[in-house]
Amino acid sequence: MLLLLLLALNTLASPSQLQTCLTSLSFPVLLPSSPSYAPACQAYNRRLTFLPSSVVYPRTPAEVALAVRCASSASVPVVARSGGHGYAAFALGGQDGSLVVDLSGLKGVEFDNGGEVMHAQTGNRLGEIASALKSVGRALPHGTCVLLSGVSRFPPRHAAFGGFGFASREWGLLLDRMIGAELVLADGRIVNASLEENEDLFWAVRGSVSSFGIATSYTFLTLPEPPVTTAYSYVFSGNASSAAQCFLAFQAFSASSAPPPLGMQFFLIPDLTYELFGSYTGPKAAFEDVFLPLVLECEKTSDTHAGTHAFAQEMGWEAYLVSQVGTPPRVADCFYAKSLMTSSTTPLSQQTVEKFMHYLFTEGPKHPHLAWFVEVDLYGREGSAINAVPKLDTAFRHRDRLLGFQLYASSGNLRPPFPEDGYAFVDGMAEVLSAAPEGRTLASYANYVDPRLGQGEWEDMYYGGEIYDRLRKVKSKWDKGNVFRFPQGIVPSEEREGEGRRVVDEL
Template identity: 40%
Template sequence: MRPAIALALLMVFIVSFCSAQNATELKEQLAMEGIMALFQDDAEYTAASQPYNLRYIVEPLAIAYPTTAEQISSVVVAGVIQKLHVVARSGGHSYIANGLGGTNGSLVVDLSQMKNITVDAVTGNAIIGPGNRLGDVALTLNNAGRGLPHGRCTYVGIGGHSGFGGWGFASRMWGMTLDNVLSATVVLANGSIVTASEHSNEALYWAIRGSSASFGIVASIEFRTHAVPPTATAFEFTWQMDAPTASAAFIEFQSWALSGDIPPEFGGEIGFLKGQAYGQVEFAFLGNYFGPADSFNSTITPFFSKLPAPVTANVTQGTWIEALTAIAAGNMNTTTQPDSNDTFYAKSLMAPQAVPLTNASMTALVTYLAEVGFNSSDFWHVEVELYGGNQSAINQVKFNDTAFAHRDTLFTFQPYASSPNLLPPYPDSGFGFVDGMISTLTLNMPSDWEWGAYPNYIDDRLQDWQRRYYGSHYDRLRVLKSSVDPLDTFHFPTSIEK
């Protein structure tokens, strides 16, 4: 046997032996603490370790299911003893399987058993367990006449959603989900359980509102909730448009967004999907309006009147929860059926309001979608989410108040392409196709255009991700990481570096 081959086999043996030793000792330690956990030889492990995005195959060493902050602490300490990377999983919807560690061999702290929600009858503040999903949060809070701003994908976990952003149709009115975090109970890498708030562990409080999972595992979150509006509207209109018409509509949408006439009660986006013929796209306009029902038409008229008659029109007016349900992606009660999976590649681009998109960039994107997109076999869409406008609560938060680094955002783009049957393998052509959606914008903007990226639409192929996700906050995050997690215990592919 050649020496190189012999050495390689020896290394494989050593790694396998150490992994087995880690698993055995970890299993014993967690069992002593009464913490339920799944290991690779357990029958339920395969299903439990399946990522949301089936493009990834990740094998954690173990998946632990704590039920209290004290049990989370025990899991973290056990992981440190075994020199493992420890990662939190809330809803499990990380686009790149960060909630499973992103790479093999991590210890996953699955928070799905921590689903308590209590609402203070006097203050309206809510303490929410990180394992709750957005649909269930909305239903429970609504029963108390309260609401939060958050996304419409109901199976997303509140822990990860609020830890990195949390945009939804109520965000122009109430801010991002993370803007409503009043305090959190956090387990640090040394096993200590601390409170992070405006008055306690202030640096940690700043960091968990924008880059939470790099610094600790959040065991509970106290949110400021809001009285639900008396009426609400859900709407979705679609058109089949040729590229010039869709480009003109996109340009009108930006003009309307910059006009200052959109009230904070309006939340919406435009979307692009594959058209019925080459050179066409499906153009969608959807969202929620939380103002009086009789003012909905006058609110959207400045933009809507510039468009041709829609092919489809769905408008639901009723209560807050009825409007959320009408526009939701998934069941509001997530216990009624299992979560779904997909095989996809997605990116993001956060366009600053201070330097609006050029007409050339908008036209280039639409033309690309109408031509290259029509020839793609992928199932794809592009969301253009409205963040800004002069009355947006998102942009009124001071830049340095939270670790979230994109307060000047006008639009956030999410280009997303799935494999044709939503199952593996993912076609290689899909990567270039989605990358091209972003480059059609950036290549038609000034070379010094400072666009950002949204950490909840995480992308492990993004160059210079540190700057794109965190901007000038990244250096401050690194300093804090070295202080509270010196061993880099909470590590995953896009975690803050020491």
Template identity: 40%
Template sequence: MPTLITALLVAAFSFRLVSADLSSGLNGAEVNAVFPGDSNYADASRAYNLRFTLEPAAVAYPTTPEEVSSIIQVGVDNNLKVVARSGGHSYAANGLGGQNGSLVIDMSNMKAITIDSSANTAVIETGNRLGDVALALNAAGRALPHGTCPYVGIGGHSAFGGYGFTSRLWGLALDPIFAINAVLANGTIVRATEDLYPDIFWALKGAAPSFAITTSVEVNTFAAPSYAIVMEYSWSSVDYEMAGQYLYSFQNFSLSGPPSALAGELVLSRGSEEGQVTFALTAAWYGDGDEDSANSAIQPFLDVMPTPTSSQILGDGSYIDSVSVLGGTTLDTSEAPDITDTFYAKSIMTPESEPMTLEACTSFMQYLATEGFTSNTAWFTQIELYGGPNSKIREIPNNATAFSRRDTLFTFQLYASSSNSLPPYPAEGFTFLDGMVSSVTSNMPETWNYGAYTNYLDNELENWQTLYFNDNYPRLKSIKDQVDPADTFWFPTSIEE
């Protein structure tokens, strides 16, 4: 049984393209591709985050793993860096290479979803978007943990973790994956599992784009919950000191062990006047019972809060409707085009073993209520509940997969768009978000082992190797040295060889 990475390094290609010219090489491989100067090049190379304007050498559209292998070889022959694009939602345009001149392998023509109802498994090609995956699985009464935006690609999302509202119940999107079909830098097509190429499998579950082009994932699915609803509560124009106490209370509630079927995130936005914030909670319930069961789960937090300014229960009780409600748009991504934005984002992952102090919570809210009130950006922050005693995410050790921050209690998404969602992006937006982070970290011990979430990619982040991958980075670097010694799969935050 092949388990040694070194065996892959001497594997020969089943074919070798003779042309070193990019255009003729891709045409010779009979792969559809778009090049600079083509009429559709602007659309093919447009980033989701319009803060980035990049010019790839070409965008190629494979339909099979063999074509992916061919494209990689053409890239190697032309001394190009090669990157995969699944849904194209990388916050820093890494799916376009993060720089000019990369060869982009766009997976959008690989959208097969094969469900085995007898084994409750599925094979999902990485050109699929989350909304389409949810619809296909739901038709068979099944589901997976994943994020809320329907247009995010399953490839990148699961490659770097994949948090969603069912993650406390089922884990991250990468956790149900038991096999990954991928193409390595030398063109070898592999099926990696815990037994077949285990080091590669480990690396692909948390840092995949640095090591291979993933063509499909094989997953264990979950029975769609029998009952699911979304609950929204809002407290408008909250004084920052009270808001700090509310955040601290939510942290205490989260540490008390709410049921794994309960998900939740705080959503913070600009207050109606300086010194205030709008404080909201979006919660969801995925379990047996009815609305009373959901209300009972969230009630201990509501008991320590004032009466909300507004509250509502959303959804018809079905799982797929809860996915639609949280997504805020159609789940069938063929019905409407994807949208773009011009933004900068950062993140904080707080360790469950060292919760935030009340001082840190209040400092954060004070910053939002003052600097946030005068900011020339359209901003929001989400504080997502990852952990707590009943969370499935934390049951897996930090070193079990390349994703390293499983002992997280909260993940903050800090997000600020230009005022009209179009370029140019204001320079003040960068310092504004940097200040959000420091308002928390400067009020915690210097040894505070906080992290950052790779799916909220920050191209300005210092010490990203530790913040994203922590103690797993040395092993990732070692595997990278072996499977991609020429650093073919490079982008600004790829694992260094």
């Protein structure tokens, strides 16, 4: 009880000391009294509300370091924000009272060796990164849902917690293309991390950067821009049984027949249509030779008279990236999401898939006030560049996964409050999979972070015991005082689990 009281008193006392330090700095600082504070502290996911102690806008790594020193001396937790497409609002602290270091002023991009090596500061938007790569005829694997968005930049979390995209099975994750990082540490030092310098820190950055420092730039090995990419979409209609049969065919094809250039996703939405969606790095003719047998399997049980469609088109790389954005990006949402990843050696059984589809087709229509989807990405199979990386080479655990599920529901108008039954609906999706015999082999993807996971649960689902224990030792070396802390952050080996500030999850 005394410990909790001391923590509470420290929480009240620290912001004043922090603000005194911050107001002496030469770059923009937003305090709670600032007129712009409230809009600057709105989370992308409006289900969540947090109140930072301050928000700062440095323009250089040296200015980032000054802000970190202010917070460290005041015992105030520090988080970095770059972009806004956050699931758990950890970029606002994930709790009240954090210092938010906004990286939008760090926009530098440089190339070496004719574009083969890219140095990109972390305030860049993904669209800006893609345009810079286009100028030298190069490319990188990365996500597309936030590409060219007005709210999402080139966030440290996206790059260092995975950075999965349709090209990842051939090219690897974005973090697998990383060969170096520049970080501001808890004591304000600016250091480089790579396989040659501060190797243990570089290992931790590639899977859990936010707990170790503020990444101000990353260095990547780029790839030649592919001459042609085929984007595709095949939509089907039917019932729970036909959806299950299509999914089982998708899973079997993923495990046995999908070549690395094929990026693939099974997607189901509230109108209960289901889609095979993705891209193939190569010409349309080669794509159709590989993929049309799966389409034919799904057509066997679907309603071919329901107005569904088929689309496959060759594109240049830039046009393909733009095509993936679709409709104008949202500037906010109000949602709850969960992630599950299946083992490469333990596919979902027919019984589990049928139960899952029955749940969606029976429970989904009971929630017309929710905008929801189920997205299942292909990660693995032999030949996948993701799974080819040895498990302990980075702090990213998932080198043995086949499929990745994202289970997602928004309020109907994308505004708060989030409907109370939305939690049970999404949790129910996950429960069908987790309760199955193969559920013990499931894991979760940290870029689809779920703040409602318990302490031991997220540690195991994101990292697993061996990687998490090693991360705690690295944390003790580089941030023993736990300056970079947030819910689901790595804690030093010496710190007892569960100590810290109150976490607010607005339900």
